[in-house]
Amino acid sequence: MGSVQSARGQHEQAAELLERAVAIRTAVLGPEHPRTAVSLCNLGSVRNAQGQYPRALELMHRAQRIQAAAFAEQPHQDLALTHQSLANVYHNQGQHAQALEHYEQALRVLEATLGELHPSTAATHSNMANVYTDQGQRAQALHEYTQALAIQRAALGEQDAGVGLILYNLGNTHLGLGELDRALERLTQALAVQQQALGELHADMASTHDGLGIVLFRQGRHTLALEHLDKALELKRRVLGPEHPAVATSLTNLANLRLAQSQPEQAEELLQEALRVYTAAHGCAADHPRAAPVYITLGTLCQQRGRLGEAQQHFSTALRLRQAAAAGGQHNLDTVAVLQSLGSVYAAQRQFAQAMECQTQVLATRTAALGPEHLDVAASHTSLGELYGMQNQSERAVEHLTKALSIQRACLGEGLHLASALPLERLASVYYDLKQPEQALEHWRQALAIYRARVGAQHPRIAVVLHFMGHTLLSCGRGAESVEHHTQALAVRQAALGEQHAETASSHNDLASAFFQLRRFPEALEHFKQALLVFQAKLGPHHPHTLSVHKNIAVVHFNMGETQLGNEQLLQAQGPTAALSPEQLAQLLQKQQAAQQPQQQGKQQPPPPPPP
16 A cells, blocks of 8 residues: 555655554564565565655665575575665665666566566666666666567567557657657657557656657757647546645746747746645655756746746755765766756856856766766867856867767767767857958858758757858858848748747847848848847837837938938837936937947857756
8 A cells, every 4th residue: 555655655654654554563573574574575666766865775785685684595686676776775875886787687587586588587688777877877778678678578579558658768868869860750759659558647657758758858849848838737647636746847847948049037937836746745855855846947948038046046955966866975977967067057157166166067077977988978078168268268268169079979980960069169169250251151150051951941049050150251251141041040040930930030130130231121120020029029019129120220211311210119119218307318319320230139048958
């Protein structure tokens, strides 16, 4: 009964029942009986689910000692289950070596008691693959999952639910490698198997819908992604209950999608609901390690909205939770992933010393854990390169970004790899700042080719690269080419985000600026007005972007000889003007009519879109 309640997320009630079971078995069978050990291990699993890792380890090691003595002469499956449970706790704490050690011991016992071609053996291979995945050793993970898949198919056939689960894990591994098409293929196979084996109402189906939603999100196919993520949330609520922690995971995934769609209000509502779910399941959400992803996404949201103090607070909470789960509070691969985000917030606040300390620690930890030639190490070099670029230390920036590309090519080989797009973008920005536009354009062209090959022609990230290429061409006086690139960026955003989106409005503003340079004033005016309508609706009449477009429209009118219309737009560009006298207004208009050049949105480094 206790295990059933635990599976439903009712961990405290489960713990009470299992404490009673331990007491009864101790009294009736004795403290060293194997069945007492089973109850101790079950109780430890509940404490693990509650994030009480030291207590979980204490209970499970007691169970292991009892079983090791009882089954010294003949291996027993219960000992394998205890080793697996211990491995789960160590895995949750980020102690990967200890987790693998216990999984390997479990595997030896299972092969001796059940045979090599048994579903439990396949499950242990899958668990080992999960650890390798968290270590960033995806090649080993693929090997273990492939072994697990072969065993599961041999033991139970192609349409077994366990086959579906392994296909799901293989899909996630390909996702981690940036192999989106392969990930989509595996996850689609998983969904088909699970529909046949489990029916529509099952928690595993929900996880696979989550995975498909994330892949489609990465591909920029937001409408399809939303369908799968909504389905995952619906299934989890129906099957597991509205206050199960897995529901919070789906809410966080949906929040990431809404954030990518520039719907921060909806994203924040989803994240607050996720925190309420964790609070209902575990008590204070800020005290439970599994709530860390919610705080990470909240930090990302606040950072994107310019609420940097709040972002720092959320990332710090996530870091504290990850450190609490880690052995001795030391940095591991889970903690430094948050530390990298915290460093980016420090950088955005121009607190470069703190940012450098964070990113240097991330690089050192990843290099020590993964070796110098690893994709995650390359990501750290990219972050450091960006940080040096922000400080105008161009030589160091180029050094780290070039190193990142070198590692990626060593790991992935030559070709159009998604992981290489971001360092190419960052290098392009460095060369732009060095006033080397041809070098900048060449690196943006390479990034653009990767995105088109790997995520499709309508992904929003393509519009970002086209924007920067158009901006660079315009700064070189190449207005016709700038118009071409901004027109393409606008088409991508209209298709991916819709006409009533702030980023689509930004593309209208960019295109209008290019038309202005070509002295094609009617076309410039048309696109500035399109931008204005969206900014007014989405950002409000007094937002800096809205006021900037008013000023741009005024400049076009002045150049067309329409002084009165230009003056009207300049007045609106000032926002509330009740405090200005007529004389002050006249002086303001006279001063601003002199600057007859439209304003583009400032060139700034866009962060990569956060994954769900």
